[in-house]
Amino acid sequence: MAAGATDEQARNAIVEAADELFYTRGVNSVGMDAVRERAGFPLKRIYKLFPSKEDLVIAVLDRRSRLWDDGITRAAEASGDPVERLLAVFDFLADWFREDDFRGCAFINAYGELGSGSTRVAMAVREQKASFQRYVADLVGRIGGSPGLAAQLVLLAEGAQTTAAISGSPEAAGVARAAATTLIEADTGAPCVAA
Amino acid sequence: MAAGATDEQARNAIVEAADELFYTRGVNSVGMDAVRERAGFPLKRIYKLFPSKEDLVIAVLDRRSRLWDDGITRAAEASGDPVERLLAVFDFLADWFREDDFRGCAFINAYGELGSGSTRVAMAVREQKASFQRYVADLVGRIGGSPGLAAQLVLLAEGAQTTAAISGSPEAAGVARAAATTLIEADTGAPCVAA
DNA sequence: TTGCCATGAGAACGTTCGTTCTCTACTATA
DNA sequence: TATAGTAGAGAACGAACGTTCTCATGGCAA
Structure with a gap:
């Protein structure tokens, strides 16, 4: 999923992963590292698509x-x-x-x-x-x-x-x-x- | 307020201070240090009355x-x-x-x-x-x-x-x-x- | 008075966080 | 083939957190 994905694919995967985590555990309880792990994209990519x-x-x-x-x-x-x-x-x-x-x-x-x-x-x-x-x-x-x-x-x-x-x-x-x-x-x- | 207060007085003051802070800013956004500052009791006292x-x-x-x-x-x-x-x-x-x-x-x-x-x-x-x-x-x-x-x-x-x-x-x-x-x-x- | 326990103020600890940096590997153009 | 730019993996950073510890102070029993 991660390698070679377009920005739009990466965007969707990251937002969907973050949504599941945020909704289940609350936003503050979920670190960006958990989002990275679930979405399968490196932090660098995540922060390029979502600056914060x-x-x-x-x-x-x-x-x-x-x-x-x-x-x-x-x-x-x-x-x-x-x-x-x-x-x-x-x-x-x-x-x-x-x-x-x-x-x-x-x-x-x-x-x-x-x-x-x-x-x-x-x-x-x-x-x-x-x-x-x-x-x-x-x-x-x-x-x-x-x-x-x-x-x-x-x-x-x-x-x-x-x-x-x-x-x-x-x-x-x-x-x-x-x-x-x-x-x-x-x-x-x-x-x-x-x- | 802090010096010489009974445990019950301290309890009430701490809970009231925490309530105001938690309600206004959310629980996770409020550190125990902010509770200490607002309640006017040292962390030691707070943790004796509320272990966590x-x-x-x-x-x-x-x-x-x-x-x-x-x-x-x-x-x-x-x-x-x-x-x-x-x-x-x-x-x-x-x-x-x-x-x-x-x-x-x-x-x-x-x-x-x-x-x-x-x-x-x-x-x-x-x-x-x-x-x-x-x-x-x-x-x-x-x-x-x-x-x-x-x-x-x-x-x-x-x-x-x-x-x-x-x-x-x-x-x-x-x-x-x-x-x-x-x-x-x-x-x-x-x-x-x-x- | 002397020793002792509780208290107050705040430093310190270990962890976790959001964010950034390093270094390697690869792709694409000339 | 040589090279520049980018992507990936993960370490690293500074700050903030919950919690604990240090140490000086002060009242109280003997």
């Missing part, structure tokens, strides 16, 4: 952002019904929570660990959360819901992530989905499709 | 747990109406979010940063969250709500904490309270008292 550890963290968060957007978009596209598309967010969470290495929202974790010391990390996390809020607000708008409903659904999704992480159980996704159904019905006045 | 940094972190979390329980109980006692007592959780959050140094839930932050490397920290965080769930479930039981409602309200509270921390705005508390009102009405069938 902070740059690598930002790249990891950017990758997570894209994966999140892709995953949630794909889950939404599975259904044609607008309300189901909105609720698909919680089905996506349910699948995620069941993964063996699920350890909560990487952005929330990064913010708690590094947000106070790194403006760039704080901004990246804020932007990801704002992007998710815009996504939900858009879906809510399509079903004629109020802006307040979108904010409420976002809280449920965020709470489900931390609760699932700490409790170690995926059931928070179902709880959030049920609450979302109630809130949507109350806001739009129309009963949701029977599951 | 992990012990100090646990003590900080225990203190936070007590403060949380006290604060939320006091907020609930301000009203006699059972539903208002339940909603008081979100008023308590609103006050907290408006504090200058609010930086999210210390337990969630600690779990993200240390949970994977310290079983004791992970257990302390889990216990605090379980305790909060029992508290909410108890209040929900008093108004004749279903157990599922309690779980839903907890998600709102958790989501509000992370959202308020990351967005830097306290408005998540109001959003969560509004959602909670809707969920309570839907679950119990009785309209909440007009605010």
